[in-house]
Amino acid sequence: MNNVEEKLKELIIKKYGSLKFFSSVVGIKYTTLDSMLKKDIGKASVSNVIKICKELQIDIDALAEGRIEKKMKSAADISIAEDIFLQKYRALSAYDRDTLSYLSDRLLDKVYEIREEPVRYITKPAFWASPSAGTGNYLWDDIPMTEIQIPATKASESADFVLRVNGRSMEPKFNDGDVVLVKRADAVDPGKIGIFVVNGEAVIKECGDGILHSLNPDFNDIEIKYDDSVKCLGEVIGKLN
Numbered sequence: 087m088n089n090v091e092e093k094l095k096e097l098i099i100k101k102y103g104s105l106k107f108f109s110s111v112v113g114i115k116y117t118t119l120d121s122m123l124k125k126d127i128g129k130a131s132v133s134n135v136i137k138i139c140k141e142l143q144i145d146i147d148a149l150a151e152g153r154i155e156k157k158m159k160s161a162a163d164i165s166i167a168e169d170i171f172l173q174k175y176r177a178l179s180a181y182d183r184d185t186l187s188y189l190s191d192r193l194l195d196k197v198y199e200i201r202e203e204p205v206r207y208i209t210k211p212a213f214w215a216s217p218s219a220g221t222g223n224y225l226w227d228d229i230p231m232t233e234i235q236i237p238a239t240k241a242s243e244s245a246d247f248v249l250r251v252n253g254r255s256m257e258p259k260f261n262d263g264d265v266v267l268v269k270r271a272d273a274v275d276p277g278k279i280g281i282f283v284v285n286g287e288a289v290i291k292e293c294g295d296g297i298l299h300s301l302n303p304d305f306n307d308i309e310i311k312y313d314d315s316v317k318c319l320g321e322v323i324g325k326l327n
Contacts, residue, residue, distance in 0.1 A: 090152045095123045097142060097154065110204050112141045206238040211247040212265075236265075241324035246270045248326070249281060249290075255305035256290055260325065266290065268320040281319040284308060290322060 095105070102108040105123070109116040114134050122130045128150065139146040139157070148155040175183065212234045236242050245267035251260045256279070260266060266281075274280040274293045282289055282298055291298035291308060298308040310316055 090149065090154065091123045091125075091127050093154050094127065094138075094142075094149075097144075101142070107204070108141075112137050114138070207235040208238045208242060209233050209235055210242065210245060213247060213249050236326055239324075241267050242326075244269055244323060246320065249288075251290055255300040255302050256292075257302045259301055260290065260322075265326040266322045267324040267326070269323050270320045271318060273318050274321045279322040281322065283315075283317045283319060284310075285315050288319070 098105060098108045102111065105119055106116050109119045112119075114122075114137060118134065122134065127135065135149070136146060138144075139149060143157050145153075145155045145157045175186065178186065210233065212232050234248065236248065247268050247270075248265050249268055251262060251264040251266060254262050259279075268281055271280070276293050276295060279290065279292050282291060284298070289298065289308065292301060293299075294307070296310050298310065300307055
């Protein structure tokens, strides 16, 4: 990577956080932008170079000579509104100028907060049905599985699979039809919500002392008896909105 490409990359990451986000803002494919910054940007298409310089507000002539310099506006580039504002700014005291500069920085911070990175999706296994009741066993092959794309979040990245809630026993936290994120686990701590298979039937419940608790008071808890077959499949770590 040449020196100018390296500096350009550093400037982009400093202002926009990532090359991928900048590529979506400027309207250049990420792979194209990445290639431009790894090779000689002088050989890139003129239209793409103009897009980059315009967004970063850098001088295109200076970039062609291997320098990164802020584009200076000429008098012809300044609108009437900008000229009036500039006259007002020059009339302010040094203290008021500092105040205005502080306020403009705060406003720009809000602008960059709004510019969120495009949603990234990941693929996870999804199980849409419970195994047959009374089998006494739970095998992943017993139920249909597919793969779906879900938004990438800290919780979804940690999940091993997703499962659709069937019923109202865990309302109001989980409603009928909600898709929950599950991390595989042989057991969950008391008070945590997990996916359990009781005598062959998969349920979503809160782990209690000798019971599997329903959050909805209209539904009974499941009391675990000594001869029941109980298996924990994982802990529920979130749900898809």
